[in-house]
Amino acid sequence: MSRYVALLPAAGAGSRMASSVPKQYLALLGEPLLLHTLRAMLAVAELDKVVLVLSADDSWFEPDWVVDMPRLTVLRCGGASRAETVRNGLQALAGELAADDWVLVHDAARPCIDPADVARLITTLGDDSVGGLLAVPVADTLKRADAACRVAATVPRDGLWRAQTPQMFRHGALCRALAEGACEAITDEASAIEAAGMSPSLVMGDERNIKVTYPQDLALAALYLQARTTR
Ligand SMILES: Nc1ccn([C@@H]2O[C@H](COP(=O)(O)OP(=O)(O)OP(=O)(O)O)[C@@H](O)[C@H]2O)c(=O)n1
Numbered sequence: 001m002s003r004y005v006a007l008l009p010a011a012g013a014g015s016r017m018a019s020s021v022p023k024q025y026l027a028l029l030g031e032p033l034l035l036h037t038l039r040a041m042l043a044v045a046e047l048d049k050v051v052l053v054l055s056a057d058d059s060w061f062e063p064d065w066v067v068d069m070p071r072l073t074v075l076r077c078g079g080a081s082r083a084e085t086v087r088n089g090l091q092a093l094a095g096e097l098a099a100d101d102w103v104l105v106h107d108a109a110r111p112c113i114d115p116a117d118v119a120r121l122i123t124t125l126g127d128d129s130v131g132g133l134l135a136v137p138v139a140d141t142l143k144r145a146d147a148a149c150r151v152a153a154t155v156p157r158d159g160l161w162r163a164q165t166p167q168m169f170r171h172g173a174l175c176r177a178l179a180e181g182a183c184e185a186i187t188d189e190a191s192a193i194e195a196a197g198m199s200p201s202l203v204m205g206d207e208r209n210i211k212v213t214y215p216q217d218l219a220l221a222a223l224y225l226q227a228r229t230t231r
């Protein structure tokens, strides 16, 4: 029986937030952003454990925040890129995970994830030969910019999806794919799996599962979380 483990890369600097505080620690509804993500993932009963991967020199994390989270493991092996953080975390888990155990990689910077969507991803892909990811179809018309920031072309959007997380793949396959790929060129786990010749499944996600990337995203995340608590 395969296990399901979530791995949350949380070792970034948040440079696009233009804040001195790494964005995973910015206040969101009065608590550090990553606590919202942790609670959402720990609410998924199908997950055997949740692994948070911090940078080795992270001075922001407070162990007291997670004393009531027994299924949580905190690692301090973050890397210079998101892919390296994920690869390091997977390697740290190698002794306890079987090759066919499922790993769900979820950005710590996506605090609005709905536990029901994670459970649906698990149910949908639990017997899949490759795995896959939550994603949403592109709804806007897409433009490619030239060097002068003028429209160089309109990019056909049919068949285009925006990748989200969690991205769910077997531990063995994901370790091999990330070991073979150049980490700096890999921006999500699915692209490493694709480079290894496999085709991940796209599972309908939710537009509200935003990645907090720019300053204005924080207020939007707060709105989405408040709306969920009042529904
Ligand atoms: N070396 C890195 C870079 C990113 N991440 C994590 O990967 C997720 C998504 O990455 P991104 O939104 O790019 O976060 P940052 O790299 O922190 O942001 P920026 O690119 O603006 O610096 C975040 O939870 C971030 O903490 C990580 O664990 N290790």
Ligand SMILES: C[C@](O)(CO)[C@H](O)COP(=O)(O)O
Pocket (backbone or CB within 6 Å): 082, 107, 162, 163, 164, 165, 187, 188, 189, 211
């Ligand atoms: C993994 C991801 O969230 C899928 O859209 C995205 O690729 C992360 O990109 P980032 O630049 O590391 O935030």
